[in-house]
Amino acid sequence: MTPTLDIAGLSTHFFTRDGIAKAVDGVSFSIAPGEVLGLVGESGSGKSVTGFSIMGLVDQPGRIVAGAIRFKGEDMVGADAQRLRSLRGNRIAMVFQDPMMTLNPVLRIGEQMTEAIAAHSKATKSETEARARDALGAVGIASPEERLAAYPHHLSGGMRQRVAIAIALINAPDLLIADEPTTALDVTIQGQILSVVQRLVARSHTALLWITHDLSVVAGLADRIAVMYAGRIVEQAAVDDLLTRPRHPYTAGLLASLPERAAHGGRLASIPGMAPSLLHRPQGCAFRSRCGLARPECGNAMIADRQEGDRRFACLHPLADPARQVM
Amino acid sequence: MSGNPVMSAPVVETPLQRFLAEMLEDRIAVGALMVFAALVGVAVLAPFITPQNPYDLAQVDVLDARLPPGTLASAGFTLVLGSDGTGRDLYSAILYGLRISLSVGALSGVIAMITGASLGLVAAYVGGWVEATIMRIVDLQLSLPAVLVALILVAVLGKGVDKIILALVIVQWAYYARTVRASALVERRKEYVDAALCLDLSPGRILFRHILPNCLAPLIVVGTVQTAHAIALEATLSFLGVGLPQTEPSLGVLIANGFQYMLSGRYWISFFPGIALLVTIVSINLVGDRLRDVLNPRLKR
């Protein structure tokens, strides 16, 4: 089966006054229809730029310098602007951390929703209105009739995010890219959003790329997780393999830093130092200066990906996999 | 020893280096800055590079009056830009006039900035009726045409450099007050001010050592533009005859002096001082435009 999204060797660089920032540097992954991939990374890891690159939304001074993005087998990097526009908002949709990135503050919710429908399909006025109403109901918004007449500033942050999700999903896209959509929201509201997205995506068999810094969120949501560090994916595997048996020292370090796994009153295992600047990334493994297992050869050339079953990681001295040793 | 790793910070260019680098990216602004620096230079050096002291009546010969550019003066030097109606060498008079215009503009700008910034800071910090009173006066001030207010003030106060400066300060402080209040209101809400309050620092210290330095960028921009305005306003007042006295002519006075000869073909008496005034104001404004682009964080990526 053709994957919904297939990315190979994607590199997006920013040509700034201070030098070339390699925000995304050789990223490869694919998402099958109906699959949920969690793309996890800390700030500056390039996870958001990856999302923007797929949408064709990278602005100057940034540019996709290498790699292929194939949407259902169709090349997106070389596609012309018109083709990209017809895919965006129809077959591919995106929601952002700030819902006001997609909502127009001076238009009523109803106008924005019917516009999104009318842009990509021919339907009568009453049909589009009915669809808009249903879409709001589907994201759990009470009295949708009333909300259609409201402006974005009348709604709470959580409600705005749900409207943005309703608009993103209104044309039943094949791919939804969600960039930290619950980060700014409260726990109880985050739960609402997660449950809505989970239901809708399962119903329409949409492939979902969920970009986040929070491993706990994708633990319960995703099928697979990819971990990014300094512009590269250092490890990707099925959720359970990655969270319980990480092979890359960075993944392991990240998991160990989470307070929820630590005993109360103890010390957290922290990763020493900090992420390198994207302008001066060291040769070889970018994590080696913070890694307890690093050896001199980690600084040699680029570390190639290793494939082990469903898991892929880029490390010369990975942590042992207990499951494999038993065999 | 702490168990935490001691970390070193990455080397980053200082804000001043970045500011200068960005400032120098615009050729027009660099050119304007060089022109302005040259104007300040010749104004300061005027006594050493002019053949005549136009304020010293003993050096001025009435027989030299209204001579065209290039004529030889009776004292033996060439009148490069001609002479005015009283026989003053125009080149010397322009450089001395520039001195007066620039110092009146700069001095009134600095005093207006200090007054306006202090009042704006107090308004933003104290709030309530103090803020309401200060800002209503600012509104009132800004709603009246500057020339009109200045004219009335000078008419009441009388002539003289000090009076002109006072009038210019009264006309201009409101711009500074409004600018500083706006950015101080933003800064006040930042957490570093809360931290200073928590550390029990005095309001004066918080206002002038913590908040004010963070309001400097817009203040500098307004300062350059307003200084250009002040110079133009002083020239206007002098041209109308209520500004500086004839004995210490600024550029405006020189233009006014030559105005009556314009129709008789003796263009140079007004023309050259006019050019000097134009170049001064345009160069300051061009530098101010670039400063606004560089210092305004909203225009940055």
Add this chain to the structure above:
Amino acid sequence: MEATPLLAAERIDKRFERRLDFAGRLAARLGAALGNETVHALDGVSLAVMRGEVLGVVGESGCGKSTLGRILAGIMPASGGRILWQGADRDRLTGTERRSVKLAVQMVFQDPASSLNPRMRVADIIGEAPLVHGQVTRAELGDYIDTILRDVGLDPAMKQRYPHQFSGGQRQRIGIARALAVRPQCIIADEAVAALDVSIRAQIINLFDELRQKRDLTYLFISHDLGIVRFIADRVVVMYLGRVVESAPTSALFAAPNHPYTIALLAGAPRLEDRKRAFAAIEGEIPSPLNPPRGCHFHPRCPHVMARCREEAPRLSEIAPGRLSACHLNQA
């Protein structure tokens, strides 16, 4: 029965009023639907911090936890109620006593970008207050700053730099150093690690713990992140829309939450152990603090709502030794 708390809030109220300006009053006179708006940010909040403990305060946006922190730190005044420092009303203190009590409670802020003055060097940020208050002399200041910087894990050689030259984690260390410089006894950390990346966050949490032992500190740790509070706090206070709804020792609270809101909060939080879980959320929005519901503030979203909840606000009362909860179900 027990020792005097180090820092205590007694029935603290905080109202933010937005009065109409002249134009607004004129419009209201002419019939516009405008009026003075009052946000009741804190409604009779009481809590006590014992010496040496870490008290966690959790709640969602609009619950008033940050406002409470600021009032306890003396940054903003309360509209009603008392703040007690070792049993004494803090507002009645004067002179040097007032100052020493004020300096004894310091705050660490959320945003490493805006909590440090960008125009001041690190040495001035840390050294200004102890010098102004005469805690150190100018001659001792250099060494004093170096010691504090080393304590928070920064290289003293960097003290002449400006905040923008540091990373987020380092800036938070500077913020902690600034608070420590006036030798406080209690530190209020308002979402102090929320803006940091996971790997850096662990470093800062460890630093807080290390400093507590080394300098004998007491913490009030305000956070929306249950995982962090569970790890760091000895006792937890849960707030909802300006009121305390539950307070209990950490282990007891996470093992058996009592208030329906606490139960919903714990159930809604995503966990690392989840696998393809069906997220089920409590219904409804967080009401606006401008117009909170009558009775129990949580009643519109509560699965156990009764007629009484809509009318009468439940009192915070003891349900077990050391455990308080404000729910009518406990009285049934």
